[in-house]
Amino acid sequence: MGDAELEIVWSMCPGLAPRALRRLVRVFGGIGPFHEARVEEWVACGVDAAQADRMEAWRRSRPSADRLKSELERRGIFVLARGDDDYPARLFDLPDPPLALFVRGRRDLLSPEREVFGVVGTRRMTSYGMEAARWIAGEMGRRRAVVVSGLALGIDATAHAAVLEVGGDTVGVLGCGIDRVYPPANRRWYEQIASTGTLVSEYPPSTPVRKYHFPERNRLIAALSQAVIVVQAGEKSGALITAQCALDLGRDVYAVPGPITSRASRGVNRLLFDGAIPLVDPNDLFSGQADAQSASPQTIPAHLEPCYRALERHQPIRAGELAAVAHLDLGYVFGALLEMELAAMVARHPDGTYHIRPSAAGSPA
Helix, strand or coil: CCHHHHHHHHHCCCCCCHHHHHHHHHHHCCHHHHHHCCHHHHHHCCCCHHHHHHHHHHHHCCCCHHHHHHHHHCCCCEEEECCCCCCCHHHHHCCCCCCEEEEEECHHHHCCCCCEEEEECCCCCCHHHHHHHHHHHHHHHHCCCEEEECCCCCHHHHHHHHHHHCCCEEEEECCCCCCCCCCHHHHHHHHHHHHHCEEEECCCCCCCCCCCHHHHHHHHHHHHCCEEEECCCCCCCCHHHHHHHHHHCCCEEEECCCCCCCHHHHHHHHHHHCCCEECCCCHHHHHHHHHHHHCCHHHCCHHHHHHHHHHHHHCCEEHHHHHHHHCCCHHHHHHHHHHHHHCCCEEECCCCEEEECHHHCCCCC
16 A cells, blocks of 8 residues: 555554554654554554554554545545645645545635635633624635634634625534534534535544644644634633644734733733734735735835845844844844834744745845
């Protein structure tokens, strides 16, 4: 079997969690060497003896990738291996992309050509959070942008619902097997997304919900999105994990300001304090992209040129570090970065580092 077939076969091995499989594949240097390893080698790499025996029984059963795929397709489920042409290209930005992805619905929404935004937030939303999520996601749906979220209670479900109500496109990323509805209260949205949008999971069918699945799911939301919007989040909200994953991948993170008296907004307001991009109107997402595209290299003012070129060489980097490595005046760097950020030529991450927006990169004429 080739690598793609092995990835599918082993992703459906009973009891073998995707995270454990990814680790073993890294340890052995590939899916092929892992597949050929002896049981004793698996155990030496930390696999429980009982699980190693189950893995050996699975291997000896000589499962066929084609048969497994056919069985899933009869249930309306597609499985995509990393070697498949329609595997979502954005997931390769992850240091540990899923070996296989289970999908229900439309695979075209996972195309890198689509404009995709993650919309996430707290399960315990307020009326303000609900209103903001509906406005933002609804506008995206009208503009044919794809909205990705986690199909959880609260902000996630509200975002999915708002897109569906305007006939837009949405992707739900699950923290369980793709044939399970969790939470059960969201069955309506689950079924609508399966019918008109896309459901995605890295967990094989029948996998139950586990608490540690949600951070793993959140990294997929961040990777599938070109930018992530946090609508409302408390200090320990899982949405902050999604935001951090997005930052680690170089994605823009937007935050919707919330009342300073609201516990449900403390996390998102902290993101703003740390440098997330404020979002006060969903139309700014699209006008900002237009501004960034108009900020061509030919329009870089001469007084910004030294800072811009230094940032090109050292990005991502903080203002003080940039001034030091480029031997530029710190006051000049702060002023230049602020001016370029307002002109959508550069973006600032919540960790304080800056990078040049792709559409603004290049050399002036």
